[in-house]
Amino acid sequence: MKPLTPEDREIVKLRRWLHSKFIEHFHIKNEKKNPGWNELREDKMRGISGGAPDYAIVIDKKHRKSGWNKLIFCEMKRGDGKGVASAKQKHWIQLLKDCEGVSAFVAHGADDAISYLSSFIQIIPPPCTEVPTEQDILNM
Numbered sequence: 001m002k003p004l005t006p007e008d009r010e011i012v013k014l015r016r017w018l019h020s021k022f023i024e025h026f027h028i029k030n031e032k033k034n035p036g037w038n039e040l041r042e043d044k045m046r047g048i049s050g051g052a053p054d055y056a057i058v059i060d061k062k063h064r065k066s067g068w069n070k071l072i073f074c075e076m077k078r079g080d081g082k083g084v085a086s087a088k089q090k091h092w093i094q095l096l097k098d099c100e101g102v103s104a105f106v107a108h109g110a111d112d113a114i115s116y117l118s119s120f121i122q123i124i125p126p127p128c129t130e131v132p133t134e135q136d137i138l139n140m
Contacts, residue, residue: 004134006078011054012136013110014076018057021121025057051088053096053104063121070120072103079109 004012018025029043030052053073060069073096077083085093085106096104103120107113 006080007076007083010079010107010110010113011076014055014074014107014113017110017114018117021063023057023063023117023121024060025055027055028052030054049092051086051090051092053089053092057117059117059120065120065122068101070103071101072105072117072120074104074113074116075106076110076113077106077108079111081108083108 015025030048030050053075055074055076057072057074058069059072064070073093075085075089075093077085089106093104093106096102105113105116107116
């Protein structure tokens with residue numbers, strides 16, 4: 001198995017926290033890591049768009065502080081400050097922010113994402129500080 005990138009480690013920390021709080025979420029496939037021609041063609045056919053955020057997260061009635069359910073899009077970047085949102089990513093984040101009832105943000109590490117998401121949920125837990133091992137990820 002290939003070693004995890006710094007961004008992947010942050011994603012695993014965030015997903016571990018979301019799972020621990022039973023918060024529904026899903027990954028939006030938009031990255032292309034050495035795809036073959038067939039995969040590129042299929043992705044294009046399915047409508048994959050560069051710059052789309054990494055995750056969609058739903059804060060539902062079990063978790064929200066008040067009001068309606070909340071749909072939140074999160075673009076994850078590494079926590080060391082070296083990850084920067086591209087122009088396409090910034091475009092998508094702004095487009096989504098302009099939608100009524102939707103939040104969108106760029107997180108610089110899992111703790112940044114957890115802090116932002118905690119502002120919408122009833123119980124504000126401490127940030128996840130454990131760095132997962134590759135074996136932890138395989139066991140998820």
